[in-house]
Amino acid sequence: MKSVKLGFNVSSPFIVAFLFALISTFGLLTPGVAQTDPLPSWNEGPTKAAILEFVKATTEEGGLKFVPPEARIATFDQDGTTWVEQPMYTQVMYCLERVPELAEKKPELKTIEPFKTVLSGDREAMAKLPKKELEEVLAATLTGMTVDEFTAEVRPWMEKAKHPRFKRLYRELTYLPMLEVMRLFRDNGYKTYFVTGGGQDFVRVYSEVTYGIPPEHVVGTAGAVQFSYDQTGKPILTKEPKLLLNDDKAGKPEGIHLVIGRRPVAAFGNSIGDKQMLEYTQAGDGPRLMMLVHHDDAEREYAYGPDSKVGTFPDALMEEAKGKGWIVISMKNDWKRIFAFD
């Protein structure tokens, strides 16, 4: 073996080890994909670069944009931002599919509306239910039981219910690129919170195993619970049909204040319901990152915008995003891979 000429006198094995270390460090052994890319499901481009740059800048000690660890709060909408929300929010699917079991216990429901329509299985008729009647279904399936009973009802449903188009469990319909973003933030000392219009108790059932977001980091639409004792004297919490927090639109910053008490430095959403959360985030001092997922990929997921009832993304929101420097994520162009099963 001939010694490599480097202009200084060291033994060949040392040079080999040194070069190997150099190559490993800069990822030259696997050209194209750096081994340490924390966002492998994102296509290269300004969107991915903006996320990486933000995390780097806010965690670089001594840097101008440094954010101290205790202030590192990143908030994420759930439906449409971290998992599929079409054709209907997962929680609404749960409520509708829960009605048959409910009617077994309370047979009188079988003959009265809106339960009769839901039990008919006629999806078209269900879709036409007025908001007030849909709310009756939600109240009947989401309240009246203890918190522990509710968890015990949701958990098995999450393990068997499947999405009508993808024929997959709902928790498999999480967006891989967003799971990567959440992990990237957490790996850099950020606390990641859900701030979702979905029910806080519903999301808490699966958020830790599905997203790595613990129950105490779920801000969601919340009803009151009432403390009392069961027949054996054991303390219980019962879910009441009384709304405490409607965690949508203006309710999002209000919920953030209630549960977190700090302004986020990064916020991710996908619809008009996230507008106020992004505005509130941006209004703080120092570096901020505001992003909106845009559903423009009918082939791999869905394409919808101003006219969709679920996840409405009006033109005015797109204008506001452009005007204020919020970054719009194109599902079609920015995401190399959407689901883990892809």
Add this chain to the structure above:
Amino acid sequence: MKSVKLGFNVSSPFIVAFLFALISTFGLLTPGVAQTDPLPSWNEGPTKAAILEFVKATTEEGGLKFVPPEARIATFDQDGTTWVEQPMYTQVMYCLERVPELAEKKPELKTIEPFKTVLSGDREAMAKLPKKELEEVLAATLTGMTVDEFTAEVRPWMEKAKHPRFKRLYRELTYLPMLEVMRLFRDNGYKTYFVTGGGQDFVRVYSEVTYGIPPEHVVGTAGAVQFSYDQTGKPILTKEPKLLLNDDKAGKPEGIHLVIGRRPVAAFGNSIGDKQMLEYTQAGDGPRLMMLVHHDDAEREYAYGPDSKVGTFPDALMEEAKGKGWIVISMKNDWKRIFAFD
């Protein structure tokens, strides 16, 4: 130097180093006080031992009482549990002392009750104010401003207002033994939360610097906030006179569910207002620790119980504690030192 006879043949410096290491490890260099005692302000005895044993048992990997890190939640009442609450809750003192500044801005208050009485400075008359009138003072001083304005009002007060008996800043009246307990729990992977009847926004102003408890770990009595825009278009949150959560008695487990969403494994209180939190904590599976601070030290702090309006500790609570294995902390006997300035 004569070699120490140990029955084996090693050089003297080695033995000295070995003995030194041994002595350091077991704290023999400072007899009486082990250098590594995490609870130096506690007297030796069953109370201190119970705390140390609980933390050890719940964090010992493979042990029967092991609690996984994500489930390690410890909740603390504030007034009377981690700082002085006599002769009146600190926040009520704030509200009363805030009235003069309020009357400067709104002179019409000077002639109407209950503000007239508060402005008179007559403490006896103030103490006699009916609950409803006191609530008017609280509403006037705790609502109507933005969250940021409120913080800016509370912060300087906390830096200058002094306790009538101790002539010390309120934040100096924290109990050293409880600060040590909080730190011990945190050092062992527990999240420490306040669950206080005090105002959530009030406590958040100083909880991080005073107790090491960040804003997102403060569960407290909470009013609604309303999102809107100021004249410049900047998003603001305004404190509304509408109660969302009365974080006292049954409201404590309800608030724990709302903000944390997990049952605590350890809970600390000092009065009838903490009863339900301790019951709820105990009702969970696995190891649990429930403790009540009993104020029986009129000399160093205060002695009060069933007849006190502030921090009521009825005989029935003492009975319940005994019957259920809750540990009552005797301030007089269990605490070697109460305040950092002692």
